[in-house]
Amino acid sequence: EKEEQVIVKKDQTGASAFVQLYDRLDGMREFEIFHNGKKQRLNYNEIQSIASDSDNRKVRRKASDVINEKFKQDSRINAFILNTLIQDSKIEREMRGYKFPQQPTLLSYGIERKTLESLVSAVTAGYPICERYYKTKTKTSGLKTLYEWDRYNRPFKIEKEDKYSWEDAKKIVLDAFGSLDPKFRNIANDFFKNNWIDAQVSP
Structure with missing residues (x-):
């Protein structure tokens, strides 16, 4: 038109x-x-x-x-x-x-609009979880107040970082999703099978 x-x-x-x-x-x-x-x-x-x-x-x-x-x-x-x-x-x-x-x-x-509204309701209902997380992080970081520059850093030093092979890392991810629900594991596995994850080192 x-x-x-x-x-x-x-x-x-x-x-x-x-x-x-x-x-x-x-x-x-x-x-x-x-x-x-x-x-x-x-x-x-x-x-x-x-x-x-x-x-x-x-x-x-x-x-x-x-x-x-x-x-x-x-x-x-x-x-x-x-x-x-x-x-x-x-x-x-x-x-x-x-x-x-x-x-x-x-x-x-x-x-549909009702799908969006359901999502918003679920996220809003989860606000206390986020609040508890940041309170816990404040405490484990030894701080009285958590500021914006404290939100993403790890609250403790890692003396030694473990290294994992691609297959080991893949198994950890799939097992984590599977512990929530087998459907989540299947969905995550599709990402690996279809090469939707840009992480593996390529020649």
């Missing part, structure tokens, strides 16, 4: 263009940090790795502060891009006659 063609064409300089703008700005973004005895310019993935994985809590905090400061500097343009995309989506939903914001996404994935 002509209306659909109009939407597709205007997206090239509309919503899609703003998505590309954000991706390009994100790719160009650099973070300066003094690390390992020298000043470094890192991309987001590199500095995020330091902020989450470093065994030194002060280093993690510094990296986290650098990330937050950089995004604070870019907050206005990021907010403008986000608001533009939200408004564009709202206009398109109204033009297509959608009844609620998630409807286009659910239709594209063939998912």
